[in-house]
Amino acid sequence: MDLETVRESGVGERMKSAFRRYPTGVAVISALGPDGPVGLTASSVASVSVDPPALSFSVMGTRTARLLLAAESFVVHLLGAGHAGLAREFSHSGGDRFTAEQGWSVLPTGEPILFDAVAALRGTPLHLLPVGESTLVVASIVEVFHGTEDRPLIHHARSFLTRKHMEGL
DSSP states (O other): HHHHHHHHHHHHHHHHHHHHHOOEEOEEEEEEEEEEEEEEEESEEEEEEEEEEEEEEESSSOHHHHHHHHHSOOEEEBBGGGGOOOHHHHHTTTOOSSSGGGEEOTTTTTTTTTTTTTEEEEEEEEEEEEETTTTEEEEEEEEEEOOOOOOOOOEEETTTHHHHHHHHH
């Protein structure tokens, strides 16, 4: 089946609908862009390897995503329930980003970092694989910072959920 036939069949829309039913963890990925810090919310972060340390995530072709892909390094912040508001702000264009109230600091290497995230993993791109309008990133992890333990933050059905929200689901 060629790509046009797949598009016409609606499989892509049905796949989006299927993944809305699948709960995932939430991360914010940040980097230093040419004009300052950039970042976005991602629910596609996955561990790839422990030896060598590597993870993966995918991004769509937004301006922020292009700046992240061009960066020499970035930080993947694994978020807990206390960062639900931050995840929302970074999930859409025009959201409040990198404010003092959000608790951002800067690493000596220049990347913005949230030291109170559940964990923050500084990585460098190892492989960039374009797939349609998205890019799959495999990153080599060079530093890991453990922050505050927190309850889980889950992305499900286009919402950010905490344990409180999940009761009764």
